[in-house]
Amino acid sequence: MQLFFIHNILIRILKHLDLVNMGRSYEHAYNYRPHILSTSILTRHILIQVEPERLGQLLIEISQISSNKPTSITILLNTKDDVFPLLQQYFKIINAAGGIVTKGNQLLMIYRAHTWDLPKGRIEAGEATINAAIREVHEECGVRAVATAKFYTTWHAFQVNRVNVLKETTWYTMNCIDDTHMAPQKEEAIDRVAWIDINQLTPILENTYASIRLLLQAYQNHIKLTRTLDY
Incomplete structure (x- = not known):
């Protein structure tokens, strides 16, 4: 499938x-x-x-x-x-990587083009996928994080200059290790970077892309299952 x-x-x-x-x-x-x-x-x-x-x-x-x-x-x-x-x-297939970064019960998100999103970007030539994810989080948000596990892969199709593109994005769960210099990357037209309470994502899910909504819902289910198994 x-x-x-x-x-x-x-x-x-x-x-x-x-x-x-x-x-x-x-x-x-x-x-x-x-x-x-x-x-x-x-x-x-x-x-x-x-x-x-x-x-x-x-x-x-x-x-x-x-x-x-x-x-x-x-x-x-x-x-x-x-x-x-x-x-x-x-499709022309391109590869990207991104991070689901947490600090306690908070999730790192970016706000761009009036829509909530997660930090991600294209993988550079010769770059390991996990390193690309960490780099993109730092570049787009000014946050240093360490990856803990590969979590999910999403696919999103779009068109650029009449070329059909299918972007494969590999997502990693990450822990924040330093957010003292947190700031949006203006060169990427990011308006805002914010920590969002994981238990208060409903407004975010109503104003994000379908692929990100699916990803966040999968992550919420993962958190609930993890907490249940810990008891």
Whole structure:
């Protein structure tokens, strides 16, 4: 299964019919035909069955949805082949890394373009993923942190100069070791850096990207499970 986001729409790609209904119900299911998304009812959760040679066209149509966006689109792909090589035919893959940085019960977040986000950035040539995550936290927030574990990987699709990009971001949990010089990186158009109480993330989740929302919800569940097992 491949899971990523296009314009805040959660995309799942499945190859096996028996996986389709795991944890999900659908308001509508379609067999793909050209322009199906512009002529069909778009509800919260949609299932579309498609042949591999038409996957690229379907992804283009998804990227062109401008209003009444569904919450998720599950794509049932009629193939036995690996999905990732098919995605590589359509997307340029870039790699990034970021940090879920905590200090006590507080979580480090940035505010940019009127939206809450987590510090992250592209991995430089020859740079280890974990080092890139630590560097980006320091550059974007002025905070020094130490990584404790690899936590999650998110995928986000977007377009730059008419090139379709799929960004893979590897996230690490981190502990703050020095925030005395905490400040937003203005060169990256970051307006604010803040410590947010982990138990008071509801307003943040309402004003962040779908991929970050999923990540933070997974982290909240991780914290709850960890605390339960500690008792």
